[in-house]
Structures are given as C-alpha cells and as structure tokens.
Amino acid sequence: SPSEREGHSSTQSSHRLLAYSDALISIIATVMILPVAHTKVEDNEELRESLQGLLTTKIGVYLMTFLIVTVAWAAHIRLFQVVVRIDDCLALLNLACMMLITFLPYTFSLMATFPENILGILLFCGCVMVIGVIQSVIVLYAFSRPFLLNEQIQISENQTFYKHHILKVIMKVPIMCFFASIFSFIFFQLSYVLLAIVIFLPYISQCLKWCRSKAIGQVEETPDSMLFYTYLPNEPLSKERVEAFSDGVYAIVATLLILDICEDNVPDPTIVQKQFGGSLTAALRVYGPEYLAYFGSFATVGLLWFVHHSLFLHVTKATRFMGLLNTFSLAFVGGLPLAYQLTHEFPPNSHNELEAIQISCVIIFFAGIFQLAIWVVALYNEQETLHPYVRYGGREHVLMLAKLALYPCIALGTFFLTCILSKFSAPIFHLMEITVPFAFLVLRILVRLGLALLRLLFCPDRPDRRIV
C-alpha cells in the first residue's frame, strides 16, 4: 500500500525536485532580457530610434520567451499534480525534460532572428515534441506504478480513463507543433499561426467555452475528468510553486545587476596607473552612477518582492487567472535590468537620460499594477482565495491596498515629474528608489492615521473598532 512505502527510499517526496525545477525555469524565463540589456545604445544617436530596433525584435523575443516558458511551467505543475511521488527514474526523466525546456529560449531567438528560415521552426517544434514525449513517458511510467500517483487517482476505479485523458491533454501541444513543422516546408507563415495558437490555446479554449455556455446555456461537464488537466481559470494553481517561481525570478533579476558590475566595473590596474595616476578612488568615481543605479535597482526589485510576499501571505489559493496576472507582473520585473542599463549609460542632463527614466517608470508601473490586479481579482472570489482578516473592511485590508498602490503611484508621479522638470536626472531617480523603503516603514502609521481621520470625519459617533 502507498502509506507503507511512504518512508521507503525508493519512492520519494517530489518537493525538492519541484523546487529545483522552479528555480531552473524561472531563471531561464528571465535570461532572455540579457541580450536586450546588453545591446549597446550609442550616445550620439537618439534613444527612440535605437529602441525601435530593440522593441521590434529583442523585447518581443524576451516577452514571448517568458510566455512560452511559463506555459511549459504551467504544464509541469499540472503534470506533478498527478504524479505526487517520484523515484530515481522519474527524477532523471524530469531532468531530461528540464534540459530541453532550458533550450527553448535559444531556439525561439533563432526563429525570431531568421523568421524566413524553417530551421528555427523545426528546432523549436522538435524541442516541444521531445518534451511532450518525455512527459508522456513520465505519465505512462507513473501509471504503471500507481503508488506514485495522486491519492485521488490511486483510489479511483477509472485509472485507464484518467491515463488516456491526461495523455490526450499532454500530446495536444506537441501534435500541433508536429503539424507546424510539416507546414513549414509548404507555407511557413501558417506554422507561425499554428505556434501562436499553441501558446494562447488555454485562453482561446476558455473563451470559446465561455461563449458557448452563454449562447446555448450551461453545458454539462464531466466532473470526473475536470478535476485534473483542465484549463479552467478558477482551477487552483499550486500556491507554493507560484511563490517558488516568483522568488526565482526576483532573485535572478536582483543578481543580474551585480553580475554585470562584477564583470565590467573592476578597473584594470594598468588603466588606473595610466589614466588616473594610480588613484583607485578617482578610477572608481567614474563608476559612481553604476553603484547608485545598482543600489536603486536592488531596492526596487527587493521591495517589489516584498509587496508580492505580503500579498501572497494573504492569499489562500491562487487561481489560474491570478497566475496569469502574476506572470505579466514578473515579465515586467524581468525588464528591470534593461531599466538599470539604460539609466546609467547616458550622459547627465541629456534628453536620452530623461527618456531612460521614463522607460524605467513604465516598467515599474506595470510590474506594480499587475500585482494590484492580482489583489483585485482575489477580492472578487474573496471567500475562496483570501484569509478572513484581509477581506473588505478592516485595517489589514487598507494596509495591503496601500502597499500595492505605492509603487504604481510613485512610478506615475515620477513619470510626470520628468515631463515637467527638465532638471530631473538619473542620480535623483536612483536616490528616490533608495528612499522608497522608508515609505513602506511609515505606511502602517499613515494608514492608521488616515483611518482614524476618516472615522473622525464621517462617523464620529461610532465606537472605535480596532482590530490590532
């Protein structure tokens, strides 16, 4: 029986395997920002022009890679909601799967650089198909050793039905990729359409279902098969894995910055001797803006993580839609190294510098606003998704809202400041970023004061209903 084998070493809890997979996938999703951030923007040409070249290809590649990798990650979550225990063989199969997932961004960037060459399409589709085959092997292997499966499937009498249903869902995407690779020989534009459908398939199928249910009334569903392997937006994602994935993205973004500093900003001893007369202080002073930009960016990433952490403390269940919003927020967080790179590489008081700050503001604003959107969506189903003490009303609710609103407000305010004040500069922007933590420290006090004031103004007769 499965509980007897629980303590035995030949089957293992999958916890650490999943944590490692989350770490790998989150880093891979974020890595494609590097080619964007490392694109040298020349000083003499206009930022707008060079960014146009960037925006059309590299940023597009980054965002699409992020989405593709996230889709692979979501499939991985679903798979390991069915297979809950592992053994050596499954661990090795999963590592093979990871190896191919980490190769996806490269094949995709080949596809984007050479859109008319079918080699990129073939490589990408090949990777996806092999991943699909490996995942099918995992499912077949797990069903041949039922003690590895989810309790609910283990006790079900309908295991064969489950197996076929899951295999069908897993093979849907690889089979579409198979057709895409065949079409690439005939009419490659069609391949791109097919691949686009693959990525947005969950959302499209959900829309279609919703439309159908509105048009011809509620269709009956097979509740037995809906428990696993659906794309319903209200289906719970594993909250633990959403947190692990987000932590990975925030950690790699925070460290991509120091990675650049460690590689580029240790001056060469001979240059220090020649250009600065041996004075290391003078040589390092040149890098002043870099250090300030580093501390500012680290503070921003750290605080966005802090807000995310506070938010998910209150969340009891993450739905698929909340997961999607979280992905959008993380995609913008992954853009912060670009903001860091842009804000410190232009000469002070140039038009470019102001535009770089504005781009940073836009990135921070969207990263923050999608976090706020997660909260709003969670409030719609607050009975299911939130802890009781943060539901509508109460101080904790207001505090959470204030935390979430702080970054979008600051980003918006800074954006307008750059339009008005021509004296605004990157160092001021980074100093602002560094002072934001203090805003978070006084937020609790401000919220308390604000609530007291509101109470005094609107209902002076009601007794003070303190929660804390």
Place this chain on the structure above:
Amino acid sequence: SPSEREGHSSTQSSHRLLAYSDALISIIATVMILPVAHTKVEDNEELRESLQGLLTTKIGVYLMTFLIVTVAWAAHIRLFQVVVRIDDCLALLNLACMMLITFLPYTFSLMATFPENILGILLFCGCVMVIGVIQSVIVLYAFSRPFLLNEQIQISENQTFYKHHILKVIMKVPIMCFFASIFSFIFFQLSYVLLAIVIFLPYISQCLKWCRSKAIGQVEETPDSMLFYTYLPNEPLSKERVEAFSDGVYAIVATLLILDICEDNVPDPTIVQKQFGGSLTAALRVYGPEYLAYFGSFATVGLLWFVHHSLFLHVTKATRFMGLLNTFSLAFVGGLPLAYQLTHEFPPNSHNELEAIQISCVIIFFAGIFQLAIWVVALYNEQETLHPYVRYGGREHVLMLAKLALYPCIALGTFFLTCILSKFSAPIFHLMEITVPFAFLVLRILVRLGLALLRLLFCPDRPDRRIV
C-alpha cells in the same frame, strides 16, 4: 500570547523570506566564476601559461568569495534560528542585509585586483560592519517583540542573557573588520591576516577548543548558551536551508551555460548572408561543439544535483561539518562553467584541448568526492544523521555508495584515458557526459546483480535477506 497571534497577518512565517535569501546568496556565491570563465584564452599561447595567470588571481577570488559568502550565509542561518517569525520591518531589514551581502563579491574582487590599495579593504570591511549592525538591529528588534523569537528563548527566563550572548557572537566579526580597517592605514599586511582569521575563525576556534579539551580534559560548558550561536561542528544546520542553497547553486550553474549560448550563439543575419551564402544550417554547424558542450555540461550538473538529492533524502540531520563539505563540493560545481568554456574553445586534437578535458575531470572529481565525503561523515554518526534503512548493510546502503562513487570513478578513468589516448577529444568527452544518465539507470540492476553474486560466492548457505 504567540499562539494567538499565529494566524494574524502582522507577524508572518519566515519560510519564504529564507527561501528568497537562500536563492540570492547561492547565486551571488556562484557568480564570481563568470570573470574566470569569460577570460579569453588565446589559441596560440599555451593553456598552462595563461592558466597560471588565472589560477593565481581569478580562481582564488572565486573560491574565497564562495567561502566568504558561505560564512555570511551560515551566520544568516544562525540568526534566523533565533528569530523564527517576521514582520514587515524585519523583512525590510533582511533585504537591506541581502543588498550588502550581494555587494561583498565586488568589494572582494577590488581587494584582490588592487592588493596594495587600502580602498578595497576599507570597502569590504565597511560592508561587513554595516551587515553586522543591521543584524544586531534585527536581534534587538526581535527581542523587543518576543513573540518573534524561537519558542525555547520565548519561554526562557534568561532572555537578557541570550540577547547579550547572541549580540556578542554577531559583533565578533564586524569588530575584527573594524580593527582590520584601522590597521590598513598603518600596516595593511596585518589587515589581510585579520581578514583571513575572520573567515576561518569558526574552524580555528573549534580546533583550539578540541586541543584544549584533549590537553586539560573536558572543560565544562554552559549548556544554556550552547543551544544557540555556537560553532560546534556537530551542531545541526537547518537541512531545509542547506538543500535550498544547494539547489540555487546547481540551478544557476546549469543556466549560466545557456545564458552564454543565448547571448553569443545567435548568428548575425548579415554574417550568415556574407560568409555562409545565406545557409543558416552551415552557420549553426560552426557552433556544433558549443551545443554538445552545453548538453554534456547540463547532464553533468543535473546528475550531480541528482546524487546530492538522493544523498539528502537519506540524511535526517545535517551537521556543521557536513555543511562545510557540502560547501566545498558546491564550490567545485560552480567551477563547471569554466570547464564548459575551456572544452569547447580550443581547436580539435590540440594539446590544449586535452588539458581542458583534464581540468574538467579534476573539477568533476572533486565535486563528486566531497559529496562522497559528506556520506562518509554522516555514516560516522549514523544514529543521528541517517535514516535507519540506509545504515551499514542492506541494499539501499550499497546503492547510495555506488551512486556517490560513480562520478569520481568516471572522472578518474577519463583523466587516465586522456593521458593514454592521444585521440581523445572534447566531443567524445561530451558524448560520455551525455551517456552517464544511462549508467545511473542500470546502477540499481548492477547493484542487485553484484550483491547476489557476492552472496553466492561468500555465504551460499545463508538465506536471501532481501529488503526490497
């Protein structure tokens, strides 16, 4: 009371904060391999010569940084074994602490590049001192709100004693750095001696204690204070955090490889047009060795993680000494990107190529042998550190030993092969790396056969004592 506040949102479980810190610290520890790996080794000069320059500075910097960051990480573990719950303020203080820890490698590499300039020493010591101050503030803050503390300290009547003891231990290193920074003005060589003492302090003090106990007999210890904040090698580390830190290192090493490929190996469309007549296949064929090296290295990193994962499944408690051996193993794992870089950048059949393979073998050998050492040390205290079913004897025990011995044996074998066969080349080496997973798959069968054979040869009369 603390249990009443358990569900309240103003204090929070520290689990996710620690996971995020582990991710940040593990990435930072590994990042300094990049300046080593990215050092261009010219084709025409001898690898040995150029490596001499590397070995003396960059590899030294990498290993020292790894050790320093690990010491900071160990201090972080100790701190959050005392402070078990957090609130917003502590989360922000911890992020500030992280920001300075991520800056340590940079200050250290400045120190190594300009050993005679006191600026490096001052920056490094400044960082350490500020980290110490922040950690002291965390302790003071937590003791002013006792519900954040460890249960054992919470119920103790001697809280003030604990507080002073912990502060004393925390401030030991920053105070030594303070003296080091003062001495740097007078006689900077002394500063380096002091800093070396700081890093090896735990091990030195442990040695001294051991010598004293041997010389004058067992000294009496204050058991009250020994519970927290000691450097005893048998003191348990948090097994969860050792795993999280190791996962971070393995994940970032595996992805540093693809990061390089994504940045460097997407050919420029104009170059493809000019040099290869528009044939993308021909252009990508040039990168063949890179792909092979990537898959080979990923397989190696993945399998070393797999062995580590198998090992820690059997471990119930990680002692500080096991943690140290784990750090050594991880430091060599972090060197794998260097192996990857070296093995694919030399022309085939050159003397350099063989030496690059030998270096890779040495790195893999040490990464594996330190894993084996963890197992050996764990066996010495098997009652405390291991699950019953893997203790001496039994098939699981032999299987674990076989898994741990596989990589050192293969690395050693390959090393000697390169000495004998002059035809050995990097592609063969990488193909070998890719086939190792299959060795792991058949290992279980081989162990079973081997055991059956041994039983048949030596004790044919004893009944078959199967465990599985």
